[in-house]
Structure formats: structure tokens, C-alpha cells
Amino acid sequence: xxxxxxxxxxxxxxxxxxxxxxxxxxxxxxxxxQAQVALSGESGSGKTTFLNLIAGILAPDSGSIQxxxxxxxxxxxxxxxxxxxxxIGYIFQTFNLLQGYTALENVLLGMSFGPGADREFAKxxxxxxxxxxxxxxxxxxxxxxxxxxxxxxxALANRPKLVLADEPTGNLDHANAREAMALIREACRExxxxxxxxxHDREVLGQFESVQExxxxxxxxx
Amino acid sequence: MTLPLIVAKSxxxxxxxxxxxxxxxxxAGGLLMAVWVVKTQSNDAFTxxxxxxxxxLGARSAKLQLVLNAxxxxxxxxxxxxxxxxxxxxxxxxxxxxxxxxxxxxxxGYRLVGTTTNLFSVEHAPGRKYRVAEGEEFAAGYMEAVLGxxxxxxxxxxxxxxxxxxxGLNFDPNQQHEEQYVVTGILExxxxxxxxxxxxxxxxxxxxKGHDAKAxxxxxxxxxxxxxxxAGRSLELMYNKQGNRLTFAWPIAQVVAELFGxxxxxxxxxxxxxxxxxxxxxxxxxxxxxxxMNERRRDIAILRALGARAHTIFLAVVLxxxxxxxxxxxxxxxxYLGITEVAAHIIRTETGVVLNAFAWHPILAWxxxxxxxxxxxxxxxxxxxxxxxxxxxxxxxxx
Numbered sequence: 286x287x288x289x290x291x292x293x294x295x296x297x298x299x300x301x302x303x304x305x306x307x308x309x310x311x312x313x314x315x316x317x318x319q320a321q322v323a324l325s326g327e328s329g330s331g332k333t334t335f336l337n338l339i340a341g342i343l344a345p346d347s348g349s350i351q352x353x354x355x356x357x358x359x360x361x362x363x364x365x366x367x368x369x370x371x372x373i374g375y376i377f378q379t380f381n382l383l384q385g386y387t388a389l390e391n392v393l394l395g396m397s398f399g400p401g402a403d404r405e406f407a408k409x410x411x412x413x414x415x416x417x418x419x420x421x422x423x424x425x426x427x428x429x430x431x432x433x434x435x436x437x438x439x440a441l442a443n444r445p446k447l448v449l450a451d452e453p454t455g456n457l458d459h460a461n462a463r464e465a466m467a468l469i470r471e472a473c474r475e476x477x478x479x480x481x482x483x484x485h486d487r488e489v490l491g492q493f494e495s496v497q498e499x500x501x502x503x504x505x506x507x
Numbered sequence: 508m509t510l511p512l513i514v515a516k517s518x519x520x521x522x523x524x525x526x527x528x529x530x531x532x533x534x535a536g537g538l539l540m541a542v543w544v545v546k547t548q549s550n551d552a553f554t555x556x557x558x559x560x561x562x563x564l565g566a567r568s569a570k571l572q573l574v575l576n577a578x579x580x581x582x583x584x585x586x587x588x589x590x591x592x593x594x595x596x597x598x599x600x601x602x603x604x605x606x607x608x609x610x611x612x613x614x615x616g617y618r619l620v621g622t623t624t625n626l627f628s629v630e631h632a633p634g635r636k637y638r639v640a641e642g643e644e645f646a647a648g649y650m651e652a653v654l655g656x657x658x659x660x661x662x663x664x665x666x667x668x669x670x671x672x673x674x675g676l677n678f679d680p681n682q683q684h685e686e687q688y689v690v691t692g693i694l695e696x697x698x699x700x701x702x703x704x705x706x707x708x709x710x711x712x713x714x715x716k717g718h719d720a721k722a723x724x725x726x727x728x729x730x731x732x733x734x735x736x737x738a739g740r741s742l743e744l745m746y747n748k749q750g751n752r753l754t755f756a757w758p759i760a761q762v763v764a765e766l767f768g769x770x771x772x773x774x775x776x777x778x779x780x781x782x783x784x785x786x787x788x789x790x791x792x793x794x795x796x797x798x799x800m801n802e803r804r805r806d807i808a809i810l811r812a813l814g815a816r817a818h819t820i821f822l823a824v825v826l827x828x829x830x831x832x833x834x835x836x837x838x839x840x841x842x843y844l845g846i847t848e849v850a851a852h853i854i855r856t857e858t859g860v861v862l863n864a865f866a867w868h869p870i871l872a873w874x875x876x877x878x879x880x881x882x883x884x885x886x887x888x889x890x891x892x893x894x895x896x897x898x899x900x901x902x903x904x905x906x
Contacts, residue, residue, distance in 0.1 A: 337899045342812060363816050370814020381809045381902060385520040390512070397509040398814035443814070 289316035294348035310505035326499035341365030370399035374440030378452035395442030532835025535788035537842025559631035562757035570756035587725035601738035621712030642666035642692035700859030793885035808901035828886025
């Protein structure tokens with residue numbers, strides 16, 4: 286049984302003319318446990334909405350999202366929050382680190398809402414991503430590449446079964462992007478987490494054995 | 508662990524508004540507690556203050572004026588009464604002690620009160636007499652003075668010092684008497700209006716040069732201690748109902764309580780103002796947090812994306828408002844002590860009545876509880892806004 290099983294997933298937004306605007310219409314998608322899959326998608330392909338639906342941040346209009354055997358689509362918001370806190374790690378293009386929190390606190394927050402704060406594990410994760418000496422640095426005191434490493438550590442902090450990565454290298458230069466991608470893939474592998482990444486960067490996509498085109502997957506894509 | 512961390516971080520991130528809002532809570536809370544304590548304590552202090560006496564006998568007048576003049580050494584004397592009236596009441600079987608007093612002079616605003624050495628045998632509180640702490644009692648008929656502790660401190664007079672009194676109850680530098688008095692003793696603090704008085708022999712006031720010759724055989728009032736306080740009823744009947752020349756003010760507490768009854772409306776206005784200030788301060792908590800919600804939306808969305816439930820965010824905002832009130836109320840106790848100490852100093856200077864800012868009063872628990880509760884309640888409105896934050900919209904632009 287796949288870790289993630291999606292079928293007939295639809296999501297629309299209200300359009301300015303009073304009608305609806307379909308953003309996601311994915312008939313079928315699967316992801317096996319510990320697999321690493323990249324989705325290629327340009328702007329407007331609905332990639333962020335697709336990931337937000339899987340993460341439970343958005344509720345679908347219809348369809349099914351089964352994660353680890355649990356149907357997300359029918360769950361209430363608080364239950365989806367719970368699933369996200371315990372099962373999913375999320376890496377954003379803009380990192381989305383909390384600016385008032387140190388690197389260590391950002392990682393601790395990544396586990397606080399799920400399995401609970403484990404200071405030693407949080408330190409070990411930051412050490413793993415090469416920030417063992419910068420535990421108490423605030424995001425503004427870190428370089429862009431270092432901020433992305435904190436985001437990676439935070440995404441793995443709740444020992445997730447699935448890591449979602451939305452253009453994780455979009456804000457990095459080539460050297461940092463290559464390094465960050467290697468880190469994300471290795472860290473997911475070491476922690477037994479599947480990785481579903483969306484990007485339009487050919488160099489990033491080239492590192493994956495399995496690449497699917499979101500434009501083909503999503504019938505609502507422009 | 509997580510909630511306190513989120514609240515503490517948010518307070519620190521919005522430090523300026525936290526400090527300003529907490530300061531407004533501190534001022535409001537301090538004012539609220541001070542108004543209540545000063546009002547209650549002064550009411551208690553005045554109505555329970557009798558300086559060791561049960562009643563006052565004086566010239567026909569309002570009882571309140573008589574008590575204020577003879578016990579609190581405020582107000583003008585309503586007039587004099589013949590020495591024979593003192594002798595009559597002193598002989599009355601119901602009276603344990605009668606102390607004649609004569610007023611009419613001052614030294615730099617502090618009243619000279621002429622009396623007998625019986626003053627020093629009066630118990631102003633159970634087991635506590637008016638005791639001379641330094642020096643010795645004045646001797647009847649001599650130009651000697653014993654100062655109340657507060658008057659001595661304020662006038663910087665010590666045993667052996669000499670001074671010339673001034674005529675009248677209010678200080679006028681052009682009205683100085685020729686007589687010179689020597690300070691023979693200073694009373695230990697009694698926390699009664701007696702602390703503000705310069706006590707001299709009765710004859711001193713009666714025979715002061717420049718006083719009306721009639722004053723030599725008259726006194727201003729008689730302070731009365733009864734063997735049994737209930738006996739005051741028959742004396743009251745005798746002086747107030749059957750005669751029309753004298754007034755017997757009894758019981759002293761009831762006379763003063765009538766004064767507070769008349770100004771009760773003022774207390775109500777003060778209470779109302781204090782509560783309004785408190786309401787405005789808690790409103791400032793609401794405004795401060797609500798106005799910052801826009802800049803908090805991204806952080807809220809990130810927390811939600813990490814798995815924080817909406818009700819956790821709601822609770823964090825409510826707790827933040829409560830935390831600001833807690834910080835404010837801690838500082839409010841300093842404001843309270845400041846206001847109360849100033850008020851107590853003024854009341855003591857003017858009346859001799861002592862208030863204790865450190866004494867326990869239920870408002871010291873109620874006010875913090877009310878302010879923290881109201882602030883938390885005010886936090887519900889921004890908390891609802893936080894609860895409804897659209898996570899997806901505030902994380903990254905929808906592609």
C-alpha cells in the first residue's frame with residue numbers, strides 16, 4: 286500500500302466574476318513510503334495548492350487523499366493539523382522561519398505540536414545540517430543557505446513519514462541549491478521519510494530518478 | 508512549554524507596545540487599588556479614631572464640628588464653656604475621666620492645646636497611654652510644652668528648645684505672643700491626632716497675653732472617657748435634649764461616620780473614575796494586539812503549517828493579553844504604593860490619622876484578578892482574528 290494515495294482530487298477558488306476557478310484536478314497520484322519523487326511545474330500549475338492539500342492546510346472540494354492509510358479529505362481542520370504535526374514535514378521556498386526564534390527554537394517548534402519537544406534530537410538535526418555551532422543564532426544572523434538548512438532540520442524534527450518541499454532551492458544560488466538538494470535527499474533517506482518535491486529548476490529535477498510533470502498530472506493546470 | 512514560549516517570544520518581538528500597554532495597565536491598576544485602599548482605610552481610621560475618648564462636651568454646636576475640633580484638631584472651636592461645666596461632668600458618676608482642653612494658639616500652624624497632666628494617664632489604645640518618650644511631662648502652671656511626635660519632627664524642636672507661640676489657629680507671623688515656652692518632652696508616636704499637637708498646661712492658653720480676659724475661666728471643650736460607654740445615652744439626653752447651652756457629642760465614631768455618609772457620593776465618583784481608567788487600559792491591550800495582527804499573520808500561518816491547532820493560536824493571543832496585564836499589575840503594586848504613600852503622608856500631615864499602605868485589603872487581590880481577566884477577555888477579539896487566519900494565503904503566494 287502506498288504511503289500517499291490521491292484520487293479525483295479537486296480544488297477551486299472563487300473567481301472575481303463570481304464563478305469558480307479550478308486550480309487542482311488530479312485524477313490519480315501515488316507515492317510509496319521512503320520514495321523520492323519530483324514534480325516539475327511552472328507558475329500556475331497549482332503546485333503549491335497541491336502540496337497544501339496533501340499537507341492538510343487546505344481542504345479539497347472533492348476527492349480523496351489517503352496518507353499512511355488515513356483519509357485526510359474527510360477530516361476536520363484540527364484533525365488535519367494533528368496529522369500535519371505528526372506525519373508531515375514541510376520545506377518552503379521562502380523557508381518560513383520564525384524570525385524571533387533561534388535556529389534551535391525553530392526546530393523545537395517543528396516537533397512541539399506533534400511528538401513533543403526533544404532538545405537533544407533538535408540539536409542532533411542541526412548538527413547534521415552543519416549548524417551545530419549556530420544553535421542560538423536568529424534567522425537574520427544566518428546566511429540564506431544556512432536558513433534553508435534550518436528549514437530542512439525543522440521539516441524533519443517531527444520524524445515525518447512524508448516531507449513536502451515547495452521550490453526549496455528557489456531562493457538559493459546554484460552552489461547552495463546543489464548542496465541543499467543533496468542535504469534534503471540524504472536527510473530524508475536517513476530519517477526514513479518519503480520526499481515529494483516540486484520545482485521548475487531543471488538542475489534540481491535532474492537529480493531525481495522519478496520526475497513527473499504536474500502539468501500532465503493536474504488537469505486544471507494552465 | 509510551547510504556549511509560554513510563543514507568548515514570551517511575541518511579547519519580546521513587540522517589546523515597545525508590550526511595555527507601553529503594560530504601563531497603562533500599571534497606572535490604571537495602581538490607581539484602582541490606591542483609590543479603594545485610601546477610601547476604605549481613611550473611612551475606618553476616622554470612624555475608629557477616638558484618641559482614647561468616648562465623647563466630647565462643648566459649646567452648643569454641630570456634633571461633627573465639636574469632634575473635628577476637639578479630637579482631630581481640625582476646624583475652629585465652636586465656642587467656649589465655663590470651667591464649672593467641666594467640674595460638673597468630671598463629677599458625674601458615669602465618667603471615668605474628663606480632660607479639659609483650651610485652644611486658640613499655634614506655632615507655625617501646629618496647634619497649641621492647653622490641658623491638664625491627666626492627658627498622660629489616658630489610654631489612647633488598649634494598654635497604651637500618651638507616654639513621654641524623651642524628656643518629661645510639662646508641669647501645671649509653667650510655660651512648658653510637650654510635643655506630639657509628628658509636630659516635633661516637622662518643627663525640628665527638641666527637648667530644651669524654646670519657642671514663642673502665635674495667636675490664632677492659623678499661622679500669622681504678625682501675631683506672635685510674647686510668652687516663651689520651653690520644650691520639656693516629646694510624646695512617643697501614638698498614631699492619633701495628638702501626634703500633631705503641642706500640648707501645654709491649660710493655664711498657658713487661658714492666661715496668654717492678648718487673650719480675652721473671659722478666657723481665663725473658660726475652656727474650649729471637655730474630652731470624656733466613660734466608665735461604661737452605654738452611659739453616654741443618659742448624658743446625651745441630659746445635655747442635648749434637656750439643655751440648650753451645651754452639646755454632648757457621643758459616640759464619636761457615629762459622629763464621624765455621619766460625615767463619611769454625607770460624602771459617600773464622592774467615593775462613588777472616585778470608584779467610577781478608577782473603573783473607567785481600568786476599562787480604558789484593558790481596551791488599550793485590545794487595540795495594541797488587534798492592530799498588530801496584520802504583521803503577525805505570517806508567523807501565525809507558519810505556526811499553523813508546523814501543526815499548531817487554530818485553538819492553540821487563539822489561546823496564545825488570549826494568554827499574551829493576560830501576560831501583558833500580569834506584567835502591568837506587577838508594576839501596578841509600585842504605582843499603588845507610591846500613590847498610597849503620598850495620600851497617607853498628606854492625610855497624616857493634615858489630620859494625624861495614619862494609613863498603612865502595606866495593610867492587606869481584598870482589592871489587592873480583586874484588582875489584579877479583574878484586570879488580568881478583563882485583559883484576557885479583551886484578547887478574545889484579536890484571538891478570533893488570529894484563529895481565522897488563512898494559513899495558505901499567508902505562507903506563500905498561491906501559484
